[in-house]
Amino acid sequence: MQAIPTRPYVQGSAAALELETTDEQLTDGAGLAPFRALWDRLELGTHLNDVLGWMRGRYRPALQIEQWLAMLLYGGTHMDHLPLLETRGVRALFGWKKVVAPTSFGRFVRQGGERAARALDKTLLGLVRARWDAAGKVPSSVMLMFDSTVVLRYGVKQAGAEVGYNPRKRGRPSHHPHLAFLDTGDCMGVRWRPGKANCAEGLEEWVEELVAWLRVQGVKHILVRLDKGYFKVAVIEKLKSLGVSFVLKMQESNTLQRYKGPFSPSAEDPRLEVSEGERWGIRMLCVRETAVAPKGELALGRVVVEEQATVLTNIASIDPITAWRMYNQGAQVEHRIEEMGQLGVGRTAVDDLGGNHLLWSLGALAYQMQHFVRSAALDRTAEQRQVKTLRTLLIRAPGKLVRHARKLRLKLMRRDPATELLRRALERIAQLRATPLAT
Template sequence: MQQRRANKKRKKSQVKIEFTPKFITSWGGTAALISRFFEKIRFRELVELIFPVQETSNNSTGVYSKIVSLFISVLNGGTRFSHINYLENGIKIFERCFNVKRLVKSFTSITRYWNKYIYRSLTETLLQNIIQHFLRPLLNYVGIKKDTLRFDSTVITRYGNQEGAKKGYNPKKPGRSSHHPQIAFLGSGYTVNFWNRSGNAHSANGIVNFYTQTRGFIEGIEIERVLADSGYYSSEFIQKLEEDGLEYVIAVPMYQFLQSIVYNLTEWTNVDEGIEVGEFSFSHKNESWGGERRYIVIRQEIRHRPKATGKQMSLFKDEDYGKDYRHSLLVTNNHTASPHEIWCYYRPRANVESIIENLKDGFGLSAYNLKSFWATEAVLMTICLILHNLVTFFIKEVLHTNDNKGKKLRTLRMEFLVVPAIMGKDGRDDVLRLGISNQKRRALFSDVLDRLKDLRLTFYRNAVENMEVL
């Protein structure tokens, strides 16, 4: 008898499962915030200015639809073209909020568009348009007058037969084919240049041309100093920086002949428990290096700092000294700052590693690729230079998060983009109702919406507007 009553009670408490044809999405934050952000900056007109391959067919959804569909997919956690299919249930909400007649529903529509960028000339035109119509106005708006310029490269493992995917340095997947792009950053977190390269390219390959092009892209910004990792330790690059009168701090590989010099150093300055710094002058025998330069050494005792960065010296791996310390080596043309100050100048470069991780894991930089090398560069350049910078701007200027590391896209996604929402009506007006019950979070969203209303960044101005500005 008691068992029967328990079963009856349990049946009454069960929740019924039904279906609804109403427009519902779990990405209400993307629909509400990012759509207003794009509308405010006139992103549709910007896309028409930037992308050299336009579509005029009556059956086409248009370039703006394809770019917005890709960006929505990335913002909502997509890491490959096929993830655009996940938008299906809430696609009508995105079409209404982003004011697009028809968003792309099949990933093949997007890949067909990017596969039109099969020529280097098209990709170069795209890059120049991004710089002229997007990057320079953005940097001008945020008011960057002085900043550090940072260079780094990353390895993107490939598993197919993509053009340019070759075997090279690949620490995580040795022997696998890869691409080896290099990226330029400002210390403020904005990406300012992107080149894709084949997997067998050395980190420093093309760096002088890449640096020269980047300087042209950010003309008007004073370069405080140039920071780069050990892959960019090359005489050609260093001499170019010296010719241009720029201060630099570049990491140096721990070659064995340099290990011997470090091992014989007798003067060390203690800067913290288990951390000492020293310096020496060194000139390569190869005349192409052109004379002595200043080298800074940082050694960290493993016993006190088990997670210390740097490398143990292979030349002395069997000695206690080689087992007790990790070393980092820097070269600089700054002859006035102390070794500890030089190290402090270089340490913020580690933020670049965090940005690259965010690009690869959060923005899907490691997964979006096509068979054509130039098509792959076009889509990665778009994600890296446009979407990443838009998100960086949104975080800094709209959300008002100005810490050095900033929010990663995954954090932004969970805090602001993943919000249940349902599309309804208020008279004749469509209304997107966000499912937020917490009053503090409601107030936070209201503040962000208010700041979007006051945003003055606009990338596109027609002739009349230009006359009014002048």
Template sequence: MKSSTKMVNLPIEYSSKPVTPFGGMSLMKRFIDQVGIREKLEALNLPQPGSNRGYDPKQIVESFWLGIWTGASRFIHCDWLRYDQVLHSIFGWDTMPSQSTYSRFFGKFSQSLNTEIFPDLQHWFFDQLNIGSLTVDFDSSVITRYGDQQGSAKGYNPNKRGRNSHHPLMAFVEQTRMVANAWMRPGDTAASSSCKEFMEETFKQVLKDKEIGLVRADSGFYTEELMSYLEEEQLNYIIAVKMYPNVKSEVWAIKDWIKLAKGIELSEMTFSHENGKPRRYILIKKQIEIRPNSGGKMLFEDEPGYRYSCYVTNMDLPLDQIWNMYNNRADCENRIKELKYDFGLENFCLQDFWATEASFRFIMVAYNLMSLFRHFALNHHNWATLGTLRSYCFALGAWTASHANKKVLKISLPTKRRPWMEGIFAQISTLNNPFKYSNA
């Protein structure tokens, strides 16, 4: 006999009691208090409101970060939090900015103001970290735009061919999985355009008090100017090589290959790029049949079963070590994906180019704060993405109540998970600058 399940609809009632779905954001509130970034924002030359009733610029920036951390991927999404009275209480605010407030605030930024504020802010941030020798990865990305915003233009766009885009530059620090620096560029910008100036700002301002052990970069940074600059600064580098015809002909002439593993062979050559001095080039040859998922490019019609990769370096380490050191750079691609999927990197866009860049660079700081939080507050969960953290420890129902004439935040959490939550609060309360990273 088949059993039947009777559909039961629960009665609906309404309550005016303020409740937040993000009670776990009290963790981030206490964390940024410990970091002290609010005091740094106070010292920056942030655009001021036009009237006495305007929002404090520090609150606008913090509210923007809070919107991102809770899932906003557009400015209009930040309006959701304007009605969350409990979240206002957690952060000590009476109200939160509207979409138009963000637009007006970021619209006051200019090229000169961005150049003044963000290197200073990022330098302060990395000055709080005790890291040791750094590996800095330079990369570029493509952000597709669906309008005629300033700087959006048709250029290299592999995913949306023919669409307008922006073409930003980013610098990552491997040891902390953070963004050291970021610039927005027009979509029709050449891959190597402004790269030297970007490197100079990164090394001379953002990371000026840090030791740089290694610089890695994709083929967009393969120019004589950049290699000469890094050598003048006495920085070790490994840069992916663009397979220009003259490079391909040199690779084709190589006959001596060293077998590293099944389907992988290594070699090296000395080559001069664009009338530059001779440099060391590392070559990797991968057999497609044995290594079907390997990276690289098929260079020769007479040898269709192989893919090649090539790197230029000023280091004297063994071939396989150079290749392995460069392969670790792949993690920055994961950082870009997380910035796009979880931090709304592609969608916070305004009509003015410098306004868009300002929001873009503040997103990088939001990302760094979250990276710092998950490393020092969460311990064994420090590799979790923001999407995971949002569902794991931020999306907790909460409300406020009065107890002994004191407002208390009540977080809905099963009894057996409460010691875990209390442990995170305790961990945050003991944090002190500088935050020490281990290079082990």
């Protein structure tokens, strides 16, 4: 059929545009090929079938997980989007015989629940170690960053959706998941919590678990970064007992102001004033910005024009400004959580608390897979690109799948910038020193 008539007023070809259908296998997800290669290189399918072998169903656990991760990377967000993998050529690209139905995947999520989520949390840590092995070294020092996010819910059958802290729509039920990242970009896991959970709930046990794991891997120095939502004496005592360095932003309550020392101008920046104090056996470092009163006002000297920031730390040799900057560097955790949102994590939920935890654990696994690919397989120009950029420029690259002599070939456009990038990525994954994940 003729979809668009002739265009005589354009430069170039003025021919009409004809619309036809074809039985050829085309795909706009050719950029998923490196993820398939990494999945096979690490033997993730075998590993997941082993650790989730207790689950029953028509489809193996590894198949359902691989398809869900591929859907998140491709751009889907809900279970109803799984059929996209069938019609967009992704099924043929990965070699699946069939794509799991949304209802079947929903049953898998409810059946797996908390037990499967815990198993995937260990798999995630194994993937972090595999990425370090691929890079050839374990980092000697890391910043371990914790943060939480609020996921708004409207339904009445989403377990754990309770009314609690909700800065966007007060009074609406929400979920309040807890996430941990390293400054290397690696995701260390997710803890699922209902909406009314306190920001620091469950932190003490989790930070002890992650610090122990990092030390077993050979990390020498661990710096824990926490925002003021985690400001609790119990948290401070836990960090001191673990023997880690930390920077924790303090809540500016009136009762704590008397523990600060006198403010003095900073030698580094005349606009800043700093003070040092001590509380709970740790240093209390404060920074505030000041300005001279404008002309026409009373001569009050320098006055504070912005809220002050106070950082609690056990690092003996650090000055207030350096501690303040170190804390601000950890704000990258918010960008990592934003990337989780770009992967569609949290966009769907089920009426089962453990099932919701499993969905977020799967999202963390998808994040770590894409971080593995962009840091170990792609060029340096793509290392810092976020999920939405990688999806637009690389993952959604067009391709043609051709089967000949019992072999499947993926044909890419010869002059497309993504073609050479994908070719080099596949070569690097084939040469990775990373070992398969152990059960």
